[in-house]
Amino acid sequence: MHRANEVRVIRGFKDATHQTSKVYVYDGLYKVQESWMEKGKTGCNMFKYKLVRLPGQTGAFSTWKSIRKWKEDPSSRDGLILPDLTSGAESIPVSLVNEVDDEKGPAYFTYVSTVKYPKSFKLVQPSYGCNCRDACQAGNSNCSCIQKNGGDFPYITTGILACRMPMIFECGSSCPCFRNCKNRVLQTGFKVHFEVFKTRDKGWGLRSWDPIRAGTFICEYAGEVIEKIKEKADGDDGENNDYVFNTNRVYESFKWNHETESAEERSDTSEKFDIPSPLIISSKNSGNIARFMNHSCSPNVFWQPIMYEHNNEAFLHIAFFAKKHIPPMTELTYDYGIPRSDETESNNMEHGKKKCLCGSPKCRGYFY
Numbered sequence: 001m002h003r004a005n006e007v008r009v010i011r012g013f014k015d016a017t018h019q020t021s022k023v024y025v026y027d028g029l030y031k032v033q034e035s036w037m038e039k040g041k042t043g044c045n046m047f048k049y050k051l052v053r054l055p056g057q058t059g060a061f062s063t064w065k066s067i068r069k070w071k072e073d074p075s076s077r078d079g080l081i082l083p084d085l086t087s088g089a090e091s092i093p094v095s096l097v098n099e100v101d102d103e104k105g106p107a108y109f110t111y112v113s114t115v116k117y118p119k120s121f122k123l124v125q126p127s128y129g130c131n132c133r134d135a136c137q138a139g140n141s142n143c144s145c146i147q148k149n150g151g152d153f154p155y156i157t158t159g160i161l162a163c164r165m166p167m168i169f170e171c172g173s174s175c176p177c178f179r180n181c182k183n184r185v186l187q188t189g190f191k192v193h194f195e196v197f198k199t200r201d202k203g204w205g206l207r208s209w210d211p212i213r214a215g216t217f218i219c220e221y222a223g224e225v226i227e228k229i230k231e232k233a234d235g236d237d238g239e240n241n242d243y244v245f246n247t248n249r250v251y252e253s254f255k256w257n258h259e260t261e262s263a264e265e266r267s268d269t270s271e272k273f274d275i276p277s278p279l280i281i282s283s284k285n286s287g288n289i290a291r292f293m294n295h296s297c298s299p300n301v302f303w304q305p306i307m308y309e310h311n312n313e314a315f316l317h318i319a320f321f322a323k324k325h326i327p328p329m330t331e332l333t334y335d336y337g338i339p340r341s342d343e344t345e346s347n348n349m350e351h352g353k354k355k356c357l358c359g360s361p362k363c364r365g366y367f368y
C-alpha cells in the first residue's frame with residue numbers, strides 16, 4: 001500500500017537526484033520533495049528521500065525492485081525471448097519478451113537504427129554546420145546551429161526537449177564542436193532500456209524498464225524513405241503496409257513544453273511543423289523499435305521533426321519524445337494521425353480502417 005506522502009530509504013539509487021528539473025522524479029511514480037544524506041546503522045552514508053506520489057500514478061514500488069533484478073541478470077526476466085532484439089545495433093539492449101502466449105517473436109525484419117534516404121530524394125537540402133571549436137553556447141550569434149534554433153538550445157541540460165518546435169536543427173558531422181555538444185541528441189541514440197513485448201490484443205508493443213521523464217528522447221522512426229505511399233516499398237504491397245509513418249497525415253495540434261507536460265495542454269494555436277515536403281517512411285522490411293509503438297488516441301509520446309547534416313546535406317529525421325512522465329512498464333504509444341483524402345482515395349483506405357483498442361476515454365473508435 002502506498003500513502004500519499006511517504007519517506008523511503010534508498011541506497012545507491014542516484015537517478016532521482018541526477019535530474020536537473022525543478023521536480024525530481026523518482027521511478028515515474030513519485031516526485032522527490034526533499035533529499036538528504038544520513039549515516040545508516042552500519043555507519044555507511046545513505047540517501048533519504050521524501051517522496052510525494054505524482055497525480056494519477058498508481059504503479060507499484062515492487063516493479064522497480066523487479067526491474068533492478070532484470071538489469072543485473074536479464075535472464076531473470078519472465079518470458080524473455082531475446083536479450084537484445086537489436087543485435088548490438090543500439091548502445092543499450094532491447095529485450096524481447098512474451099508473457100502472453102507462445103509466439104516466439106515478430107515477423108522477420110532487419111534492425112536498422114536510422115532512416116535511409118534513396119539517393120535521388122528531393123527533401124535533402126544543402127547545409128553547412130557551425131564553426132564552434134569546443135561546445136556550442138546558447139545565445140552565440142556566431143553559431144549558425146544555435147541561430148537556426150532561434151538563438152537557444154532546443155534541449156535542456158540533460159538532453160531533454162525544452163519545447164515542441166516547428167523544426168529542430170542539430171549539429172551535424174561537419175560541425176567541429178564536441179561529440180557531446182548539447183545540440184546532438186537524436187544522433188547519439190536512446191538512453192533508456194526498452195522491451196518489445198507481446199500485448200494482449202494489439203500484437204507487439206514497446207515499453208521501458210526505466211522511468212521516462214517528460215521530454216526524454218525515445219527514438220527516431222527508422223526505415224526506408226519512400227516517394228509515395230502507393231509505391232511499393234521493396235517489392236511489397238505498399239497499400240497494406242501497417243508500418244508506415246507519414247508526416248502528411250492530420251495530427252492533433254498541441255503546444256508542449258517540458259514544464260507543462262502533465263497538463264495535456266491543448267491550444268487553438270496550431271504548432272505547425274516546418275517540413276519542406278511530406279516525408280513517408282516505411283519500417284516494414286527494416287526499422288527500429290519505433291515500428292512496435294502502437295497507436296493511442298491519448299498517447300504518451302509525440303513526434304518532432306529534426307534536421308541535421310551529413311556530407312553537407314541536411315536530412316530530415318522523425319524523433320519521438322515523452323509527452324509526460326512515464327512510469328516503467330507503461331506501454332509507449334503515439335497518435336498515428338488521420339490520413340488526408342488523397343491518401344485514402346489512392347489506397348482505398350476507408351476499407352483499411354481498423355478498430356482502435358487503445359482503451360482511452362477519448363478513443364476515436366478506429367485508426368488506419
Ligand SMILES: C[S@@+](CC[C@H](N)C(=O)[O-])C[C@H]1O[C@@H](n2cnc3c(N)ncnc32)[C@H](O)[C@@H]1O
Pocket residue numbers: 106201202203204205242243244291292293294295296354355356357358367368
Ligand atoms: C506499426 S504496427 C505496431 C506494432 C504491431 N503491434 C506489431 O505487432 O508489430 C501497427 C499495427 O499494430 C496494431 N495496432 C496498433 N495500434 C493499435 C490500436 N490502438 N488498436 C488495435 N491495434 C493496434 C495494428 O495491427 C496496426 O496495424
